[in-house]
Amino acid sequence: MKSFSLTLLFICSMSISVFAQDDALSGTAEALFRSANSTLTNAEKNQIATLSGFELTDNEELWYRTTYEKEANIPFNVRLYTLDLTNDGVEEIGIIYGPQTGSGKKGLASLLFVKNPEGQFQLSIDTPGEFFFINLNNMVFPDVLVKSESFELPIYRWDGAQYNEHKLLARKKLKRLNTTSMSQASNRYVANLMRE
DSSP states (O other): OHHHHHHHHHHHHHHHHHHHOOOOOOHHHHHHTTTOOOOOOHHHHHHHHHHHTEEEOTTSSSEEETTSOGGGOOOEEEEEEEEOTTSSSOOEEEEEEEEOSSOTTTTOEEEEEEEOTTSOEEEEEEEESEEEEESOOSSSOOEEEEEOSSSEEEEEEEOSSSEEEEEEEEGGGGGGSOEEEHHHHHHHHHHHHHHO
16 A cells, blocks of 8 residues: 555656646747746747747857848847736737847837737737837737838737737827837836736
């Protein structure tokens, strides 16, 4: 009886430790999330890394996007932002990337990853420009304004499952909007994490 109890205890402890383990963090995911405060599991970080299509250059300081042909793919910087756009405890991920030249914001592009109803991350917006959230509140996903060099700026709206292009906004109407940058939204989220 004693050996049966010990065997049963061993089997239970092994099964608990298997379920408690998380996937190994890929090199790409580790580099992407290096300076981010995130509650995501390693598996979720790996999923973001895969969906982004980013790959480190040989010197491991700049990035390529594997969805582009390497010849046309100029190395760029990447900045990842952890977000909670609806304050529901479910993390979203925003990424801004672009050339590492001193040209400021010219040539930037952004990605936004949101979990689908099944709890898997999906690439919800992938477009040139920098994202700003309009009327950020805790009730619903905010509209996303894409600031770029064009005269009319696209606004994306959440339809309950994903973001879709909603309308174009004339640049002169931009002053009337209450917008929050990805950086500001991330800073708020991280500050809340630190308080917990």
